[in-house]
Amino acid sequence: MRYLKAKIAYDGSCYHGFQRQNNAIAVQQVIEDTICELTGEEVTVNGCSRTDTGVHAREFFLSFKMENPIHCEGFLRAVNNLLPDDIAFLSVEECDESFHARYDCKGKEYEYLLFNSRAKDPFLKNKAYRYTYPLDEKLLDKAAKQFIGKHDFKSFCSADCTKENTVRTITDFSVSRNGDMVSFKVSADGFLYNMVRILVGTLLYVNEGKLTCEQIAELFDKKDRTKAGVTVPPQGLYLNRVFY
Amino acid sequence: MRYLKAKIAYDGSCYHGFQRQNNAIAVQQVIEDTICELTGEEVTVNGCSRTDTGVHAREFFLSFKMENPIHCEGFLRAVNNLLPDDIAFLSVEECDESFHARYDCKGKEYEYLLFNSRAKDPFLKNKAYRYTYPLDEKLLDKAAKQFIGKHDFKSFCSADCTKENTVRTITDFSVSRNGDMVSFKVSADGFLYNMVRILVGTLLYVNEGKLTCEQIAELFDKKDRTKAGVTVPPQGLYLNRVFY
Incomplete structure (x- = not known):
């Protein structure tokens, strides 16, 4: 074998x-x-x-x-x-008989692509989420840093999440812009169900003035999915790197 | 109205x-x-x-x-x-009542994208044609110049083409490379059925040594579709610009 x-x-x-x-x-x-x-x-x-x-x-x-x-x-x-x-x-x-792609995984990096434009680009169908409001990537990059560290992400996973342990460690989270394309890059030792999409949705709440940077820290204690932002659509999400 | x-x-x-x-x-x-x-x-x-x-x-x-x-x-x-x-x-x-998008069109530019790599890029599905053999873009650019001018393109249109007049004027035709992506750009006053895809297929014949640059000129006189190259797949083809 x-x-x-x-x-x-x-x-x-x-x-x-x-x-x-x-x-x-x-x-x-x-x-x-x-x-x-x-x-x-x-x-x-x-x-x-x-x-x-x-x-x-x-x-x-x-x-x-x-x-x-x-x-x-x-x-x-x-x-x-x-x-x-x-x-x-x-x-x-x-590879070694003992290697298992899932159990041996030490962490992952996801990227979420948001096309920030009132114009429509038909070649981005299924490739990026179009967001037509003005977006302040510097503010969102600052807000993203609030998530870094070891936290209970219970407020930031789908209500359907069946995991008992919802503590994860985010090692990096940055927001940057290249023209009309805004990239959200987040690395962690593991991710819960819908977690990246809810983190991005929560940052969009900050962009829209529905949450402040300071209020993000309070969401960890609430452990309540309904207090975080919406789950943004899947088509902008890329599993970017896998760490062993 | x-x-x-x-x-x-x-x-x-x-x-x-x-x-x-x-x-x-x-x-x-x-x-x-x-x-x-x-x-x-x-x-x-x-x-x-x-x-x-x-x-x-x-x-x-x-x-x-x-x-x-x-x-x-x-x-x-x-x-x-x-x-x-x-x-x-x-x-x-x-616009003016007299304007008609098709009848007033003076010419068009098409681009054909060919991904020249043995590696596979799943994000190019439906966006470029993957061609795994080595490709000499300088040779093909030289060959492409043979098509420039007013010619009878009878050999370079689908056998299903119903147009009586198959004379067209190609004003520009260039082949260039950007990394693994090879771009074929061709402008003309009009194009026949499948013409761009057959022109690109004919240049691939040159790449593969099945035709020389000199033999391209002879194909105009043959007026025989079977003497030209294959019709490359549609997914690499982009209508790029339209001239009025």
């Missing part, structure tokens, strides 16, 4: 997230079916993360077992030729 | 071209239905061009008549809010 580690990327527009679903197409299913088509083996790939419907990954890791002796380079080329255009294997290598 | 000229842009991935079809969704239909939803009027929009299924437009002009007195600025905002994310109105203005 071989143990493999793969780095992949995908445009999530057409998929119901990474994890296999009973009644919708997910990235995991497409990859497993493609490997089976190539090798005849029914393989289960372990992903480094779940992602929501419509969320993208610029870097995402898989671990899986396979019998087939095909060279990593040949496997990479063949699987990319068989996969649809919106899922790509970037690299494949042999 | 008001006469209006609109500049629009669209990502053609989801549409069967611009022109209204009986049994498939085209950009024209979506725009006419949206204007009807907004104003209650059944409007016919005249487009500057047909585009093929999957082809994009960064700039495309419409002319149409409308009774509704809504201000151009208000119309622009409202129609953009109602249209899907992949079709955008960029500007709307009153």
Whole structure:
């Protein structure tokens, strides 16, 4: 038996997230079916993360077992030729039997892209969230720093979140602008369900004067999802980097 | 009655071209239905061009008549809010009754994007054609110059082309590289059915040693579609500029 580690990327527009679903197409299913088509083996790939419907990954890791002796380079080329255009294997290598893409993950960086313009760009469909009000990226960068550190993020995860432990450590959070595109980059040791999208929505509340920078700190103690900002749409969200 | 000229842009991935079809969704239909939803009027929009299924437009002009007195600025905002994310109105203005987006068009510039890499980029799905062989953009730029001038492009249009007159004047044609992305830009007073995609396919024949620069000139006289290169896929093609 071989143990493999793969780095992949995908445009999530057409998929119901990474994890296999009973009644919708997910990235995991497409990859497993493609490997089976190539090798005849029914393989289960372990992903480094779940992602929501419509969320993208610029870097995402898989671990899986396979019998087939095909060279990593040949496997990479063949699987990319068989996969649809919106899922790509970037690299494949042999790894230690003990490696697990999810359990060994030490942290992740997400980027949220917001197109801050009254004009409409049809080529950003499914790629960025259009926000037409004026946005003060310097204020939001200052506000984002309030989230850095070890906190209970109970107020900043979906009410459907089933995790008992909602304490996470955000190691970096910055907001910057490049022309009309505003980027929110956040790194942490782990993220709760919808957490990045609620953090960005909460910063938009600060932009709109519904919350002050100081009030953000108070939200940790409230442990109440309804006090934080809205959950912004998924299409602007990219899993950017995964740390091991 | 008001006469209006609109500049629009669209990502053609989801549409069967611009022109209204009986049994498939085209950009024209979506725009006419949206204007009807907004104003209650059944409007016919005249487009500057047909585009093929999957082809994009960064700039495309419409002319149409409308009774509704809504201000151009208000119309622009409202129609953009109602249209899907992949079709955008960029500007709307009153125009002369005599203006017709297609008949008054003096020429167009198309760009074809080719992603020249063995790596796969999932975010280029429907946005560029991936070509994995080495490509010599300097050679192809030199070859592209052979097409400039007034020629009979009978060899370079689809066999389904119904135009009697296949003489067109190419005013500029250049090939350049930016990293892994190769851009083919061609301007002419008019284009025949599939012409840009066949011109690019013919340049790829030059890249692959199937044709020399000198043999391109001979193809004009042959007036035989089968002597030119393949028709490259539509997803890399952008209507870039329209001249009046």
